[in-house]
Structure formats: C-alpha cells, structure tokens
Amino acid sequence: MAPPNAEPVMPVVEAESKKIDLKQLAREKGRYLVYPETKYPEIEEFEHHDPGHRADPKKASLYDNAEKIFDLTPAIGTEIHGIQLSRLTDQQKDDLALMVAERGVVFFRKQDIDVHQAVDLGKHYGPLHPTFGVPSPDLPFVHVLYYDTSMKKRDFDYRRGWHTDVSYEKHTPGLTMLKLDTIPSCGGDTLWCSGTALYDRLSPQMQRVVEGLEAVHSGQDQVDEAIRLGRTVRRDSYTAVHPLVRTHPVTGRNALFVQPRYTRSIVGLDQDESDCILNSLFNHIISGYDIQVRFKWEEDSVAVWDNRVTIHNPIFDYFGVGKRHGFRITSLAERPFLGKHTKTKSKGKLRENEDPCKFN
Ligand SMILES: O=C(O)CCC(=O)C(=O)O
Numbered sequence: 001m002a003p004p005n006a007e008p009v010m011p012v013v014e015a016e017s018k019k020i021d022l023k024q025l026a027r028e029k030g031r032y033l034v035y036p037e038t039k040y041p042e043i044e045e046f047e048h049h050d051p052g053h054r055a056d057p058k059k060a061s062l063y064d065n066a067e068k069i070f071d072l073t074p075a076i077g078t079e080i081h082g083i084q085l086s087r088l089t090d091q092q093k094d095d096l097a098l099m100v101a102e103r104g105v106v107f108f109r110k111q112d113i114d115v116h117q118a119v120d121l122g123k124h125y126g127p128l129h130p131t132f133g134v135p136s137p138d139l140p141f142v143h144v145l146y147y148d149t150s151m152k153k154r155d156f157d158y159r160r161g162w163h164t165d166v167s168y169e170k171h172t173p174g175l176t177m178l179k180l181d182t183i184p185s186c187g188g189d190t191l192w193c194s195g196t197a198l199y200d201r202l203s204p205q206m207q208r209v210v211e212g213l214e215a216v217h218s219g220q221d222q223v224d225e226a227i228r229l230g231r232t233v234r235r236d237s238y239t240a241v242h243p244l245v246r247t248h249p250v251t252g253r254n255a256l257f258v259q260p261r262y263t264r265s266i267v268g269l270d271q272d273e274s275d276c277i278l279n280s281l282f283n284h285i286i287s288g289y290d291i292q293v294r295f296k297w298e299e300d301s302v303a304v305w306d307n308r309v310t311i312h313n314p315i316f317d318y319f320g321v322g323k324r325h326g327f328r329i330t331s332l333a334e335r336p337f338l339g340k341h342t343k344t345k346s347k348g349k350l351r352e353n354e355d356p357c358k359f360n
C-alpha cells in the first residue's frame with residue numbers, strides 16, 4: 001500500500017498509452033487487472049455542458065443512417081442496428097446523448113470499438129471517472145469486468161444489486177458505456193429500470209415528500225474491501241449528499257435517484273424513518289417489471305445508459321458457466337439537482353415545484 005500521505009496525482013491521459021487489446025489479454029492472461037499504488041485527488045467541481053443540448057430533437061443523424069432502430073419496452077431501452085460507435089460524427093454523438101437521456105439505455109450489437117476509442121468517445125460526454133482495478137496504470141478510466149468459472153458462486157441478494165454507478169461521487173455519471181467482448185453460453189443478462197418512470201408513477205403527494213429530501217450515498221464498503229485486500233485507498237472521501245429526485249438538464253424530466261447499493265440514509269430523519277422511506281422506494285424499483293428492460297448480451301454488444309435516469313442490476317447467474325469480460329467507460333455529469341420547472345409525463349406539461357431550486 002502507498003503510505004497514507006502519498007501525494008495525490010492526476011491520472012495520466014490515455015492518448016499517450018500503448019494500444020492494448022483487452023479481449024486478447026482476458027483470453028491469454030485471465031484476470032489481468034492491476035491495482036496501482038496511486039492516490040487520486042478529490043474530483044474537482046466543474047461546470048457540465050451536456051452534449052444533449054446540441055442534439056437535434058429528431059435525432060436524424062441516427063435515424064437516417066441506422067439500418068434499424070426499435071424500442072425494447074415502452075418505458076425503457078432502444079436498440080440500434082447498423083451504426084458503429086467507433087465512427088460516430090459529432091452530431092451523432094450529441095443525438096445519442098439525447099436518445100439515451102430519453103430512453104434510459106440504448107443497445108448496439110457487433111461493435112468494433114476498442115478501449116482506446118471508447119475512452120475518446122467517453123470524453124465527449126464529460127470528464128471520465130477514474131476507477132479501481134484497471135488494465136494498466138496508464139488506463140485509469142477503464143473499469144474492467146472479468147468473471148470466469150474459477151470464481152465461486154456468491155450468495156447474493158439480487159434485490160440489493162440495483163445501483164447507479166458511483167453515486168457516492170459529488171458529480172455523478174451521465175452517459176456510461178459498457179462493452180462485453182466475451183460472454184458465457186447463457187446467463188449474465190443485465191437489467192435496467194427507468195428512474196423517470198419510477199418518479200412519474202409515485203402519487204403526487206409522495207412526489208412532494210421525496211422532492212424535499214436529500215440522501216447520503218456512500219462507497220465505504222468498497223474502501224473497506226480495498227483495505228481488507230491490502231490495496232491502495234485512492235481517495236479520502238467516498239460520500240456525497242444528493243436529492244432523492246433529480247432533474248435531467250436536457251429533458252427537464254425528474255427521476256428518482258436512490259438505490260439499495262449506495263443510498264444509505266435520508267438527511268434529517270432518524271434511521272427507522274429513513275429505512276422506512278428508502279425500503280419502500282427500493283421495493284418500488286425491484287417490483288417495477290413494466291418499467292425495466294432485460295438485455296441479452298452477445299459478443300461485442302455495447303450498452304450505453306444515462307446513470308442520471310436509470311438504475312441497473314447485473315445478474316450473476318453464470319458462475320460455473322463461462323467467462324464474461326468487458327470494460328466500462330463512465331463520463332461524469334453535473335452535480336444532481338432538482339430543477340424548478342420540470343416536466344412530468346403524467347401531466348404532459350411543465351409543473352412548478354414548490355421547493356426552491358436549492359440544489360443548483
Ligand atoms: O455486469 C454487468 O452487466 C453490469 C455491471 C455493472 O454494474 C457496470 O458495469 O456498471
């Protein structure tokens with residue numbers, strides 16, 4: 001482990017890194033991840049300019065060039081055929097940001113994008129989130145997923161697997177992409193739930209209750225795990241306070257922003273009161289079958305989701321079946337805020353929240 005007072009250094013820029021083929025690495029070396037002894041500074045505050053603001057509302061750059069675009073469920077999930085993420089024009093990148101904001105998650109198949117191109121694409125959407133367990137020290141923003149048959153099936157409470165990525169950060173992720181290049185013969189699907197639909201279907205009274213609340217999100221269990229395994233703890237703080245309802249800056253829609261993985265407690269309530277509200281909201285996610293999509297991966301599929309308006313849950317049913325490998329690139333967006341004027345689908349028009357816009 002690095003000494004506790006090691007100087008934090010900013011992760012280096014990937015442009016200078018050597019080309020690396022992760023699929024080949026996974027095939028030849030197995031679990032190839034490294035855990036560099038590097039400390040990172042706190043993620044600095046920044047102003048987020050969402051590329052979705054530059055999008056064409058019709059997203060013609062995608063519709064006019066794809067072979068096929070179709071929705072997987074009414075509430076969430078769209079699949080695009082005939083477009084390579086490795087060759088998007090700037091307009092297509094911006095239109096994709098809007099489509100992902102509106103549909104929650106967008107899927108692509110047979111993608112040739114490599115990890116270096118994915119890092120470049122991710123930077124279009126915001127600063128990248130540095131992670132633990134990387135392919136090499138000069139690829140600090142590449143979150144690797146690797147599981148094979150040597151790994152023991154864990155007892156896992158799937159209800160608690162629902163999460164939005166790294167919500168313990170002050171700036172939480174917006175557009176996030178995951179490519180899987182190796183998949184087991186069956187199993188390993190991933191579920192996404194629409195946070196927008198979760199908010200919309202709360203009663204107006206409950207919407208007002210949750211709109212007035214903030215929650216503590218914590219990644220302390222990841223820190224504890226790093227300490228247990230003797231790895232460097234990258235930063236000092238893994239806790240943030242966020243509103244329970246956040247507004248998407250481009251669509252103006254509100255989304256429920258809690259999940260069992262990282263949301264710990266509601267500010268100002270005692271633990272019993274907080275548990276009562278949070279458990280009820282977690283059940284709202286778990287039982288929302290009609291506002292979830294379940295994706296069956298193929299080799300070289302890519303999922304692109306907006307972590308501001310979705311909650312996801314990987315299904316670990318494939319231990320003993322085969323290897324599953326890929327990488328995730330996570331672009332940070334604005335600090336979560338509850339806007340003053342927001343759109344609700346149920347009413348189909350602008351509604352003014354009673355609370356002032358205190359999170360901006
Ligand atoms: O394994 C998966 O399908 C998703 C894992 C996950 O939660 C992520 O990459 O953010």
Ligand SMILES: [Fe+2]
Nearest residue numbers: 163164165312
């Ligand atoms: Fe995740």
